[in-house]
Amino acid sequence: EAQVTQNPRYLITVTGKKLTVTCSQNMNHEYMSWYRQDPGLGLRQIYYSMNVEVTDKGDVPEGYKVSRKEKRNFPLILESPSPNQTSLYFCASSSGLPKDTIYFGEGSWLTVV
Amino acid sequence: LAKTTQPISMDSYEGQEVNITCSHNNIATNDYITWYQQFPSQGPRFIIQGYKTKVTNEVASLFIPADRKSSTLSLPRVSLSDTAVYYCLVGPYTGRRALTFGSGTRLQVQP
Numbered sequence: 557e558a559q560v561t562q563n564p565r566y567l568i569t570v571t572g573k574k575l576t577v578t579c580s581q582n583m584n585h586e587y588m589s590w591y592r593q594d595p596g597l598g599l600r601q602i603y604y605s606m607n608v609e610v611t612d613k614g615d616v617p618e619g620y621k622v623s624r625k626e627k628r629n630f631p632l633i634l635e636s637p638s639p640n641q642t643s644l645y646f647c648a649s650s651s652g653l654p655k656d657t658i659y660f661g662e663g664s665w666l667t668v669v
Numbered sequence: 670l671a672k673t674t675q676p677i678s679m680d681s682y683e684g685q686e687v688n689i690t691c692s693h694n695n696i697a698t699n700d701y702i703t704w705y706q707q708f709p710s711q712g713p714r715f716i717i718q719g720y721k722t723k724v725t726n727e728v729a730s731l732f733i734p735a736d737r738k739s740s741t742l743s744l745p746r747v748s749l750s751d752t753a754v755y756y757c758l759v760g761p762y763t764g765r766r767a768l769t770f771g772s773g774t775r776l777q778v779q780p
Contacts, residue, residue: 560712591770598772599713599756615769646712655701655720658758660712 558583562647562661569637569668577632577664579647585659586652588630589614590622592643593663599646605630606652637668673757678775687744689774691757694738702733702740705756707773713756717742744776752778 560581569575581588589604591614601614605624619641621633630649634641647661674692681687693702701720705713717724719731719740730743744751754773 596772599770601769644710648712655718657703657715657718658705658713660714663710663712665710 558659560647560649560659560661562645562664564664565662566665567667569666571638571668572636575634575637575666577634577645577647577666579630579632579661580628581630581647581649581659582628583649583651583659584627585649586627588624588647588649590620590630590632591646591648592616592641593646594643602632602645634666637666639668642666642668672769673759673771675755675757675771675774677772678777680777680779681747682779683748684746687747687751687776687778689742689744689755689757689776690739691742691759691771692739693757693759696737696759700737700759702731702737703758704729704731704740704742705758705770707754707756713770716755747776747778749778749780752776 563578586607590602591599593599600616602620603614603622605611608624608627611622611624624630645664648658650656650658703718704716706716707713717726717729717731719733721733724731732741754775756770756773
């Protein structure tokens with residue numbers, strides 16, 4: 557079954573404590589990305605990756621880091637989380653073909669206190 | 670990147686046909702138009718995709734005029750379970766790959 561798996565699904569953390577949200581896809585997709593979703597703001601892209609070792613900023617990259625060392629994994633790193641990063645995060649992947657669909661993970665609820 | 674504009678919200682009743690229009694005036698030649706559906710606290714999921722004219726699948730139809738500056742998602746005979754947020758996404762799936770979702774259209778279906 558085609559899947560994008562995120563972990564953790566729910567996390568409460570404190571300001572400044574580094575955390576990583578993992579993302580893994582089993583579809584051999586080249587393209588992966590991270591979004592955050594806040595009330596009234598829709599989905600905003602944080603970072604995306606077109607292939608291994610190739611990453612680029614999306615619309616709201618400040619405060620986040622990513623890495624793409626393997627094709628299947630695309631972790632999102634918050635080096636020093638702040639309360640304004642409290643949000644619902646989605647990882648997504650797609651094949652990179654001209655006509656394709658984006659597959660989303662189930663989301664990760666992150667609260668920074 | 671093609672920016673999209675959709676109505677913020679729409680209301681309908683069960684059994685009615687719902688049409689949601691998305692404007693994308695600066696769509697590029699190699700852009701596809703894709704619609705996604707999102708339920709609360711879930712990731713968006715693919716509904717339908719098209720390039721021009723009309724596309725139909727088991728859940729929806731997509732109408733795209735010749736100039737491709739807009740598109741209309743048509744949901745026939747909606748039910749309560751169609752209550753969700755619908756996103757129109759316009760973008761290339763090769764080359765530059767930053768994809769931007771708009772705020773979507775919140776559809777509320779009433780009994």
